Amino acid sequence: MxxxxxxxxxxxxxxxxxxxxxxxxxxxxxxxxxxxxxxxxxxxxxxxxxxxxxxxxxxxxxxxxxxxxxxxxxxxxxxxxxxxxxxxxxxxxxxxxxxxxxxxxxxxxxxxxxxxxxxxxxxxxxxxxxxxxxxxxxxxxxxxxxxxxxxxxxxxxxxxxxxxxxxxxxxxxxxxIRDQISKLTKKLNRIHKEKQTQRKSRQTTYQVALVGYTNVGKSTLMNCLTGADTLVENKLFATLDATVRKVKKNFPYPILLADTVGLIDKLPHDLVASFKSTLDEVRNADLLVHVIDISHPHYRRQMATAESVLNELGMHDTPTVNVFNKIDRIENQQDVEEMRRLYPDAVFVSCRKELGLDDLRRAIVHHYEARLVPYQVELDYTRSDLIPEIRKHALVVDERYHDETMTLDLRIWPHHKARLMELLNGYA
Ligand SMILES: Nc1nc2c(ncn2[C@@H]2O[C@H](COP(=O)(O)OP(=O)(O)OP(=O)(O)O)[C@@H](O)[C@H]2O)c(=O)[nH]1
Ligand SMILES: [Mg+2]
The missing domain is CATH 3.40.50.11060 (GTPase HflX, N-terminal domain)
Structure with missing residues (x-):
């Protein structure tokens, strides 16, 4: 019953x-x-x-x-x-x-x-x-x-x-009610274990999480960048689940993009905590894309609220790109200019008009490349067939040719280093 x-x-x-x-x-x-x-x-x-x-x-x-x-x-x-x-x-x-x-x-x-x-x-x-x-x-x-x-x-x-x-x-x-609570808690723990396994398998790819106040356009941006059809609605809390998509199109490297539940003022703490999966996507992210609806009359407060929730989640040190969305709705450009001055690294976009999306892609790539570490590979010419495979894992910044070998100066995502070494050893 x-x-x-x-x-x-x-x-x-x-x-x-x-x-x-x-x-x-x-x-x-x-x-x-x-x-x-x-x-x-x-x-x-x-x-x-x-x-x-x-x-x-x-x-x-x-x-x-x-x-x-x-x-x-x-x-x-x-x-x-x-x-x-x-x-x-x-x-x-x-x-x-x-x-x-x-x-x-x-x-x-x-x-x-x-x-x-x-x-x-x-x-x-x-x-x-x-x-x-x-x-x-x-x-x-x-x-x-x-x-x-x-x-x-x-x-x-x-x-x-x-x-x-x-x-x-x-x-x-x-x-x-108590019985039901304990039954549902067990069910959730099971679901979270499965999610954790999925998450582990994604660890080797750069993870970007879209975060921000509710109704600012996170899901719309997700759709613009991935071509996915995540639910977009002009209503509060349209998205409750974290959707994760691999994006390759228009990016030099594949990245994982996660759409997350919207934040709001006075969101009860236990409610935030119960959305564990979506928050795990945020916690595990290598980069946060903080979406702000610049056309909203209270966008500055919304921005501050989102920042304080993210701080509470211990995200102070995660690199963040601020994205001011819905610029198509701004008649008075003064606000935009002021935000540009205050946030020189921010990106200004309109998901609806598809404006500024390349700037955002560039900002994401810039953050990704800043995390790459140098790695040098000495390669025999007989194994030059490996080069395309190496390029999949790393950025080749310099190539030097010697009599029998070539040296490749790479910049590589730390998680990929082990995989690349495995690949090279496999051919040794
Ligand atoms: N004018 C304009 N409207 C936009 C833009 N981006 C999104 N919207 C609209 O804003 C509303 C909310 O968009 P969503 O993408 O669902 O917002 P969200 O941040 O995912 O919202 P929640 O999931 O509820 O937190 C929708 O009606 C979108 O069509 C934009 O660049 N310009
Ligand atoms: Mg949404």
């Missing part, structure tokens, strides 16, 4: 009316509350809610029981009644107790940004891995909130009274 847990799947395409709540704290670390609410509104719409109003509050301290102060909770209650809202969505992450208390006071469903992101992830998950990851994250999120979930279910089924469900039933459900 499937465990009962919080499930906000909308019945008959009904889009529940939602009130959004944003809070500005004095610490001033996050994005401005207005920007963040705009984004939350986009997230809510993507998750098929109908945002009908929003409410903001400046807070010096967070109320431990209800997050907002009592006056604001009352104001929110009035707004819920006035708009006949079915759900209140907080931009900040709420504790299970805060959610419960707020639901009791507001007499409607209360969820937070994390849950909305989980709903979107759940809608967009395609592969068995992504589905398992989202399901696991949803169950972990639901477990401490179980009493509340009965509230949601009762509402969904159009009935009342299920809130009175006996403690025994809740205990039973908790146990089912």
């Amino acid at each position: 499937k465990p009962v847990y919080f499930d906000t799947q909308k019945v008959n395409n009904h889009q529940p009316r939602a009130i959004l709540v944003g809070v500005e704290t004095n610490q001033g670390t996050g994005p401005p509350v207005g920007d963040s609410l705009d984004e939350l509104s986009g997230l809510a719409t993507t998750a098929h809610y109908d945002p009908v109003a929003h409410l903001t509050q400046r807070l010096s301290t967070i109320h431990p029981k209800t997050y907002l102060g009592s006056g604001k909770v009352e104001e929110l209650h009035q707004a819920v009644k006035h708009h006949d809202a079915e759900i209140v969505i907080f931009d900040e992450n709420l504790s299970p107790a805060q959610t419960r208390n707020l639901e009791n006071l507001l007499k409607c469903n209360v969820v937070d940004r994390s849950w909305i992101i989980l709903e979107i992830f759940s809608d967009h998950a395609r592969t068995s891995e992504a589905k398992t990851q989202v399901e696991l994250a949803r169950l972990k999120y639901s477990l401490p909130r179980l009493t509340r979930m009965w509230g949601h279910l009762s509402r969904q089924r159009g009935g009342i009274g299920m809130r009175d469900v006996g403690e025994t039933q809740i205990q039973l459900d908790r146990r089912m």
